[in-house]
Amino acid sequence: MDQLTKCKTDSCSVETSQAVYKRRPNANVYETDDAVLLELEIPGVSEKDVNIKLEDGVMSIEAHVSADVPEAFKDSRNKVVYERSFRLRRDIDTDKITAEIKNGVLSLALYIAESAKPKKIKVKAG
Numbered sequence: 001m002d003q004l005t006k007c008k009t010d011s012c013s014v015e016t017s018q019a020v021y022k023r024r025p026n027a028n029v030y031e032t033d034d035a036v037l038l039e040l041e042i043p044g045v046s047e048k049d050v051n052i053k054l055e056d057g058v059m060s061i062e063a064h065v066s067a068d069v070p071e072a073f074k075d076s077r078n079k080v081v082y083e084r085s086f087r088l089r090r091d092i093d094t095d096k097i098t099a100e101i102k103n104g105v106l107s108l109a110l111y112i113a114e115s116a117k118p119k120k121i122k123v124k125a126g
Contacts, residue, residue, distance in 0.1 A: 025082045033117070036092065036110040042082045043104035050101060052108075054094055060085045063106070091116030
């Protein structure tokens with residue numbers, strides 16, 4: 001695919017002689033009783049090239065394709081950046097969010113605050 005076509009299908013800007021392609025990674029979201037689980041496909045990215053920040057209830061993820069990955073995951077003339085943001089639910093405990101990257105998939109666990117979970121009240125016989 002030529003550079004013009006890529007710029008039409010992906011967000012693109014030019015940095016010196018290198019085009020920067022901003023891609024929105026595919027994401028899967030699962031919910032359990034205890035957490036919201038998020039998986040993003042970001043091939044060619046290592047943990048040192050992932051930046052996750054929380055601000056005003058929004059979690060933003062930015063990841064750059066590493067310089068030390070196999071050629072199949074990068075374009076030698078262009079720079080690839082994955083970007084995606086998610087508005088967090090109010091019941092997420094932001095102090096307990098975990099993230100792990102393995103085989104090109106970034107997995108995040110966003111745990112639901114204990115105070116937000118339904119409570120079962122035991123009834124005693126009187």
